[in-house]
Amino acid sequence: MKVPVSITVNGRSYLRDVEPRQLLVHFIRDLGGVTGTKIGCDTSQCGACTVLLDGVAVRSCTCLAVQADGTSITTIEGLARNGKLHPLQEAFWNKHGLQCGYCTPGMILASHELLRRNPKPTDEEIRAGLDGNLCRCTGYTNIVRAVREAAAVMAGR
Numbered sequence: 001m002k003v004p005v006s007i008t009v010n011g012r013s014y015l016r017d018v019e020p021r022q023l024l025v026h027f028i029r030d031l032g033g034v035t036g037t038k039i040g041c042d043t044s045q046c047g048a049c050t051v052l053l054d055g056v057a058v059r060s061c062t063c064l065a066v067q068a069d070g071t072s073i074t075t076i077e078g079l080a081r082n083g084k085l086h087p088l089q090e091a092f093w094n095k096h097g098l099q100c101g102y103c104t105p106g107m108i109l110a111s112h113e114l115l116r117r118n119p120k121p122t123d124e125e126i127r128a129g130l131d132g133n134l135c136r137c138t139g140y141t142n143i144v145r146a147v148r149e150a151a152a153v154m155a156g157r
């Protein structure tokens with residue numbers, strides 16, 4: 001059995017018939033060309049699959065596509081505007097907040113959520129805010145620096 005869903009991804013509307021069990025992360029990655037969202041653990045532990053659903057961060061490996069019917073999703077590909085990287089993307093680049101990059105889309109979108117809730121976080125609050133996102137490469141120090149820089153840029157400091 002399949003059910004119709006309509007989901008907007010990065011400003012573009014997609015109508016698809018999906019199985020009720022289909023995960024949102026597979027819906028997104030199967031659209032074609034929107035594969036920045038990663039699958040790490042598939043069990044809601046690593047944060048690699050984080051996307052914004054109507055502006056709020058969710059783990060797309062634990063959300064069904066049918067639950068996202070009628071919503072607007074932003075993936076890492078949708079964060080840049082008019083060819084200009086989002087300040088978080090710039091800051092991760094500037095501060096070398098990544099190595100292999102596998103966790104980075106989820107890390108940046110989780111950071112987006114963190115700054116939405118707390119635009120001026122301390123380093124401790126950044127670490128606490130990202131404690132559900134795992135990175136096997138960086139040791140996190142440069143990620144914290146990147147979020148701190150992005151917060152300053154976004155606040156015009």
Ligand code: FES
Pocket residue numbers: 038039040041042043044045046047048049050059060061062
């Ligand atoms: S793949 Fe979704 S939390 Fe790990």
Ligand code: FES
Pocket residue numbers: 097098099100101102103104134135136137138
């Ligand atoms: S940069 Fe490799 S997992 Fe984070």
